[in-house]
Amino acid sequence: MTVTVHGLVSPGFESVAASFERAFDGQPTMGAALAVRHRGVSVVDLWAGTTDAAASIPWRDDTLSVVFSCTKGLMSLLAARLVQEGRLSYDAPVVEYWPEFAAAGKSAVRVRELLAHRAGLSAPRIPLTPSELLAWDTVTGRLAAQAPLWEPGAGYAYHAITHGWLIGEVVRRVTGMSVGAAFQDLVARPLGADAWIGLPPSEHGRVATMLVGDSLAELTRVQAAARTAGVVDWSEQAMTLGGALPPELVGPEAGFNRTEVQAAEIPGAGGIASARALAAIWSASFRETDGVRLLDVPTIAAATTVQSSGPPVWEVPGPWPAWGMGFQLDSEARHYLSSSSFGHDGAGGQVAFADPRQDIGFAFLTNQMEGVGDVRASAIIDALHESLTGTVR
Numbered sequence: 001m002t003v004t005v006h007g008l009v010s011p012g013f014e015s016v017a018a019s020f021e022r023a024f025d026g027q028p029t030m031g032a033a034l035a036v037r038h039r040g041v042s043v044v045d046l047w048a049g050t051t052d053a054a055a056s057i058p059w060r061d062d063t064l065s066v067v068f069s070c071t072k073g074l075m076s077l078l079a080a081r082l083v084q085e086g087r088l089s090y091d092a093p094v095v096e097y098w099p100e101f102a103a104a105g106k107s108a109v110r111v112r113e114l115l116a117h118r119a120g121l122s123a124p125r126i127p128l129t130p131s132e133l134l135a136w137d138t139v140t141g142r143l144a145a146q147a148p149l150w151e152p153g154a155g156y157a158y159h160a161i162t163h164g165w166l167i168g169e170v171v172r173r174v175t176g177m178s179v180g181a182a183f184q185d186l187v188a189r190p191l192g193a194d195a196w197i198g199l200p201p202s203e204h205g206r207v208a209t210m211l212v213g214d215s216l217a218e219l220t221r222v223q224a225a226a227r228t229a230g231v232v233d234w235s236e237q238a239m240t241l242g243g244a245l246p247p248e249l250v251g252p253e254a255g256f257n258r259t260e261v262q263a264a265e266i267p268g269a270g271g272i273a274s275a276r277a278l279a280a281i282w283s284a285s286f287r288e289t290d291g292v293r294l295l296d297v298p299t300i301a302a303a304t305t306v307q308s309s310g311p312p313v314w315e316v317p318g319p320w321p322a323w324g325m326g327f328q329l330d331s332e333a334r335h336y337l338s339s340s341s342f343g344h345d346g347a348g349g350q351v352a353f354a355d356p357r358q359d360i361g362f363a364f365l366t367n368q369m370e371g372v373g374d375v376r377a378s379a380i381i382d383a384l385h386e387s388l389t390g391t392v393r
Helices: 014-022 070-084 099-105 111-115 136-145 162-175 179-191 201-206 214-226 234-240 259-263 275-284 297-303 376-389
Strands: 006-009 031-038 041-049 065-068 271-273 342-346 350-355 360-366
Touching: 006 014, 014 031, 014 041, 014 376, 031 275, 031 376, 041 275, 065 070, 065 350, 065 360, 070 111, 070 162, 070 179, 070 271, 070 275, 070 297, 070 342, 070 350, 099 136, 111 162, 136 162, 162 179, 179 275, 201 259, 271 275, 275 350, 275 360, 350 376, 360 376
Parallel strands: none
Antiparallel strands: 006 041, 031 041, 031 360, 065 271, 342 350, 350 360
8 A cells, every 4th residue: 555645845855755655664554744844944744644543534734643752852952941041950959949859868869860861760669550640749759759779870771751750840840830831831832833741632632543563562572571570670660650551651542542641741751742843843942943942052062961871770782872961862772863963762663853963853753653673763864864965874
């Protein structure tokens, strides 16, 4: 079956559009969108496929999608904006903003360590229930009281979901607003961007259903078979929160497909946006886009200095990602366009980032979630690299 791709492509970016179309090969139920801003201008704005498991509802130009860990990039952008405004310091102890966080030996943990996955709170010691997942004060209270899983600052491990609540509570204390409101006030609303952390009820009908692809289902099976009974796998606990979320994060009526989860503010993984909105946000992160610029050059330099890379505290096979102040940076694990790129990818194939050197804001979103071996976004980024530089990598 040949997919029909809708939208616009500027001259010189035809190979990017061709790579987007190839991403649908062998994926009859897939829906996706791709948006690229170059020099602040939209040069690629494409969508195709369907939004539901029955493959009966077409993906439209205004379709929204759960962006999973791309949300961490948005939260890192929000934190950087607060640093730029002098309202937050990366080097300040967290307790300066959140006094309760001092419990269980955490008084010396700094904001930079929360952002860089070095706080020792990658998973809850006490499993969360699905209802507790939606209760902000319950989750942040538990994290504030919890003893670290390792000595904070001594190493890193991916805070897959807790990252958002940790930096989110700091944002809430600094701004006096919920993270969703602060994100709207400082980032999304000035750009008129369809992006939320906590989706309004009026927008639920636009959200694509997230589907588990074959490679992600197989990965989940392999990981389940490898577990040792009675031994806590903290990497898995970081993803599932001990039971609040299914291992693959979605299901027909589970995880991030639940309307109540989409409505909740879960800033480690629960952002919902269009690709068009994310491309505009990332373009505006470093240059004026639609009349808005979010960060200046010194702020970007500080926020994108490597804080965590190499092997984590848990035994996870490489290659490994690299992080700045919450921003995922170019690495062997996630190639962007250049060493100046910063942003974040998300479960199942989502990717959104900025590249000041190439003057790019980029977003690829899909509801067909895949696991190991998924090269859809990487192939599109490689095509974009060739379009911009004339070189193949």
